[in-house]
Amino acid sequence: MAKETGIISWKKLNLGIAITEPGNASQLKTGDWRSMKPITDREKCTKCGQCYIYCPDMVYSKDAEGYFVQNYYYCKGCGICAKECPVDAITMVQEVD
Amino acid sequence: MSKRIGVEVSIAAAEAVGLCDVDVIAAYPITPQTHIVEHLSEMVAEGHLDAEFIPVESEHSAMSCCIGSSAAGARTFTSTSSQGYALMSEICFIASSMRLPIVMAVANRALSAPISIWNDHADLMYSRDSGWIQTIGENGQEVVDLLIHAFKVAEDHRVMLPVTVNLDGFTLSHVIEPIMLPDKAEVAAYLPRYKAPLRLDPKNPVSFGPVGMPDVYTEARKAQDEALKAAKPVIIEAWKEFGDKFGRYYKPVETYKAEDAETIIITMGSISETAATAIDHLREQGKKVGLVRIRLWRPFPGTELVEAIKGAKNIAVLDRVCSFNGGEISGPVCLEVKSLLFDRGMNPKVMNFIAGLGGRDVTVQNFEEMVEKASNGAAPTPYEIINVRE
């Protein structure tokens, strides 16, 4: 990461500050930005996948049982999934320290 | 073999770009640059030049297109002038920061208002800090040679910066004169195919032009600043190689009868020829006067300029632009000369003339008067606009 964010000497920067490691955005921990966290109630969940469709950060993926689970490394806590869930299965809860 | 032909300088410039086997030209026409891109589009349309000519809807798009093409590894050329250069300027800064070796011919023209299609250096001065290497031609031959040199320098992996070749609009761009045009094989021997050190390639993905947070921006700027500094020896080396191949040698700063001169006038561009004739006349009268011409504007050739003017007691600097600074300091070229002298503890009398705005002719007699005035140390500071009706 340090290489791409520039915490290095000017002499070591790529020509024109180009990024030469493709897809390195996946290393960026946007989960740090979150103050509210989405929690899914599996009793209510119908596995419809609306949370997966609407999530702007591709946080959701399908597990073996067909439920959509969050990857909190990336989830910014925007709450779109909770808003869009047709059965109100997702609740935004305060992060605790 | 090179051949000597009579040709309009704009057409010769286009031919020179063709000789460089350019891959992509993206341009929008504007007076007085028009003949350059018209001729290139003709060459492409008639199959004389195997290149993409992309007619765009503005200069902003022209430079954007050039950035894409250069980033993909193509040898890329454009040309503009004045208002078009101003519209393009947002993207010009990006081209240099992204280290893309685009070459551009600028037919120097005044900025509006009032609308003026005629020559001065307003566009040249206003783009000064865009991070491009900038050279200025004195005559048609030099424009041709500087264009070929521009690709050589820009694409050198030690440089990787865009280059403008400036030529005075109309007073140079629209003049027919004799020019030695090299042949394609000679140019190819001097200028090998461009190999981009880093390029947009689906097999090897890279991102150009990312966000630079405060923790990297200073380093990015430092790296670019160092690149322009490091370009100077490469520029000089490429001129040496050009001279060895084509027999015409160039330097960052040109001197004319300046060696023993007590008074020196500093000029840029085609007007320098007129100045040289004035120097001849004054020398015939036994006056110790000389001419120094700046050919390389960025990177600024400080060492070479000091060397050229160090013996003079009086220095007159000609600016071709009104820089609207409030009148307590000099015009742009003069400021740079003064800064240079101050840092080196040198203290000749430096005077600043502003002339040749928006196509106003600067005659041999005008030059004689300026140089005479400077010899007497009589020119007012910080500057004087000459040839203005009261």
Add this chain to the structure above:
Amino acid sequence: MVEIRFHGRGGQGAVTSAELTALAAIEEGKYAQAFPSFGPERRGAPVMAFVRISENPIRTREKVYEPDIVVVLDPTLLKLVNVEAGLKQGGTVIVNTHKPVDELRKETGLKAKLATVDASTIAVETMRVPITNTTMLGALLKATGLLPLQSLRAPIDHRFGPIADKNMTACTRAFEETKVEG
């Protein structure tokens, strides 16, 4: 160095005259410059074009203020423009006119040495258009001996392609028919 000023109207080819003269001089191994009076093209308006020819490299970019030779492509300009402005002592004015020199001088008050040719008639008879740019070059070369007539051949061929021969014929006829004073 010889300096020439062409007077014409926008569209009559004064700029082309200047260009061809410079190209012919360069063909002959000389140094030359040709340039228009820079600006927007306005059909019919009085325009000027300039040429410098020299045995040595030309080191000036100022306009031509004191020509050695003036060429007037359109006789109606004589009433509008002072074609002798700045003309050097001993300079020549070459005019497209069907009038004899005496009559022309009387009418216009021109003081310089004059050369005349009925270029409009020659142009119409040989090319069927009253464009006198190449025709007047024949007159220029006859009156001044500046360059051999054949030096125009390559520039005219290059410029006019299929109608080059007609232009060369008009030029040659003008060369033969031009009357030069004393």
